[in-house]
Amino acid sequence: MIIGVPREIKNNEYRVGLLPVHCEALVESGHTVLVESRAGEGSGAFDADYRAAGARVIGSPRDIFRRADMIVKVKEPQPTEIRLLRPGQIVFTYFHFAADKPLFDAVLRSGIIAIAYETIQLRDGSLPLLTPMSEIAGRMAVHEGAKYLEEPTKGRGLLLAGVPGVAPAKVAILGGGVVGANAAKMAAGLGADVSILDISLPRLRYLDDVMPKNVKTLMSNTHNIRDQVREADLLIGAVLRPGARAPVLVSRKLVRQMKRGAVIVDVAIDQGGCIETSRPTTHERPTYLVSGVVHYCVTNMPGAVARTSTTALTNATFPYVLEIAKKGHARAARKNPALAAGLNIVRGRVTFPDLATQYRKPLTTLPEVL
Numbered sequence: 053m054i055i056g057v058p059r060e061i062k063n064n065e066y067r068v069g070l071l072p073v074h075c076e077a078l079v080e081s082g083h084t085v086l087v088e089s090r091a092g093e094g095s096g097a098f099d100a101d102y103r104a105a106g107a108r109v110i111g112s113p114r115d116i117f118r119r120a121d122m123i124v125k126v127k128e129p130q131p132t133e134i135r136l137l138r139p140g141q142i143v144f145t146y147f148h149f150a151a152d153k154p155l156f157d158a159v160l161r162s163g164i165i166a167i168a169y170e171t172i173q174l175r176d177g178s179l180p181l182l183t184p185m186s187e188i189a190g191r192m193a194v195h196e197g198a199k200y201l202e203e204p205t206k207g208r209g210l211l212l213a214g215v216p217g218v219a220p221a222k223v224a225i226l227g228g229g230v231v232g233a234n235a236a237k238m239a240a241g242l243g244a245d246v247s248i249l250d251i252s253l254p255r256l257r258y259l260d261d262v263m264p265k266n267v268k269t270l271m272s273n274t275h276n277i278r279d280q281v282r283e284a285d286l287l288i289g290a291v292l293r294p295g296a297r298a299p300v301l302v303s304r305k306l307v308r309q310m311k312r313g314a315v316i317v318d319v320a321i322d323q324g325g326c327i328e329t330s331r332p333t334t335h336e337r338p339t340y341l342v343s344g345v346v347h348y349c350v351t352n353m354p355g356a357v358a359r360t361s362t363t364a365l366t367n368a369t370f371p372y373v374l375e376i377a378k379k380g381h382a383r384a385a386r387k388n389p390a391l392a393a394g395l396n397i398v399r400g401r402v403t404f405p406d407l408a409t410q411y412r413k414p415l416t417t418l419p420e421v422l
Contacts, residue, residue, distance in 0.1 A: 053083050053084075053380075054085075055078060055086070055120060055122050056117065056120025056122070057069045057070050057088065057123075058088045058123065058125060060126055061132070061133070062130060062352055063352075064335035064352075065094075065352050066356070067095060068126065069124035069126055069366070070085070070087075070370070070373065071097050071362065072101040072107070075087065075102055075105040077374065078373070079105065080106075085106070085107040085108065086107070086120055087102045088109075089109050089111050092362075094358045095359055095363075097362075113136065118136070122142040122373075122376060123144065124145070124373055125144070125146075126362075127145065127355075128146060128152065128155055137164050138162075138164070139162065139163030140164070140165070141165070142381050143164050143165070144167045144169070144372070146168065147159070147169075148168075149166075149168070149295075149396060150297040150323055150324060150407065151298075153411065159397050165397075165398050166396045166397040167395055167396070169181035169369060170295065171393050172390050172393055173390055175389070179294060181365070182292075183368070185365060186230035186231045187231075188360065189231055189353045190231040190234030191238045192354065193231070193317040193319050194239045194244075196338075197286040200315045201313075206346050207314075208221075208311060208314060212239065212244040213242050219245070222285050223236075223286045223287075224246075224281060225239075225287075226249055226272065226287070226291055226301055227272075227291040227320075228259050229290065231290035231292070231319050232248055232250070233259060235319075236259070236263055239286075240267045246263075247268045248270070256269040277301055281309070284310065285311065285315070287302070287314065288319065289318040290326075295406050295407065296406040296407075298325060299326060301327070303328050307328070307343055313346070316345055316347045319353065321333075321350070325349060329342040329343075329345075332349055332350075333349045333351070334350060334351075335352070372391055382422045398421040401420075403415070403416050403417070
């Protein structure tokens with residue numbers, strides 16, 4: 053198989069789909085790897101490294117898309133890339149279709165085989181290709197929140213930890229999954245007063261056992277959400293419905309009741325956001341104000357720490373890349389139920405149930421397309 057790795061062109065996205073070590077393994081297995089020139093520079097991998105690994109470095113993204121049987125990316129195809137997609141081509145990347153109907157429609161028309169990192173799911177319900185980026189995003193959420201709480205960035209002028217004689221800042225986290233747990237550990241480690249809310253009592257019991265004493269666990273309900281949002285200096289949105297749009301838990305009316313200069317970091321923005329006032333932002337222009345509240349809603353947070361996040365991501369994605377390259381998408385999906393869950397759109401047909409429901413499209417079962 054010919055595998056193509058284009059350079060990411062989303063705003064301030066420095067990650068790359070494969071590192072030289074993975075290209076070497078693919079070449080040794082008899083595959084051809086085409087890497088766009090400078091694709092890995094932001095992650096510390098240079099053209100010479102890819103050539104030494106046996107990959108062919110290509111100057112034009114058009115040539116990559118024209119020749120590759122499978123495209124391996126990090127972020128969803130951008131408008132200029134969508135025009136280069138070929139019917140029957142496999143594209144393996146984060147898509148987050150539930151938050152982007154124009155992308156969904158364009159991919160449906162393109163005729164590609166869209167395999168989404170974020171919906172690959174193991175039997176225990178875990179999301180192995182979403183987890184590493186969720187870990188990073190959860191930790192970054194606290195870093196960014198702490199920065200934007202400073203006065204020069206329109207925040208309340210608070211130090212998360214406080215100091216002797218001064219109370220620490222209050223951090224409220226909506227969602228106790230991977231993002232929320234990592235955010236809670238980071239905020240607690242900095243000395244903040246942390247509350248984490250979730251709808252699962254077993255998950256709350258687990259978090260209560262493993263978290264430091266300055267982390268309180270609360271059942272996620274309308275009353276507790278309202279109280280915590282009003283009191284929060286930093287509010288982190290960390291809810292997830294795999295492959296579906298995030299539920300909106302905080303209304304515009306409730307945002308107006310927050311403290312002036314409080315900060316919202318909506319990590320769920322990739323899936324539409326869990327705050328009504330959230331809208332996607334970029335690393336270039338990461339924040340905006342609504343009712344005096346700072347909103348940070350960057351859709352590719354881990355892209356800013358590409359050397360860490362590319363390694364963490366490709367550690368998880370590469371076994372699936374190799375499996376698809378060896379067997380093709382159909383045989384690989386038949387053999388591996390986790391990979392089958394990643395199939396969202398196959399040659400113009402919707403194969404992921406939540407997307408079919410959300411966009412009112414006929415659902416095609418996997419046996420019909422495999």
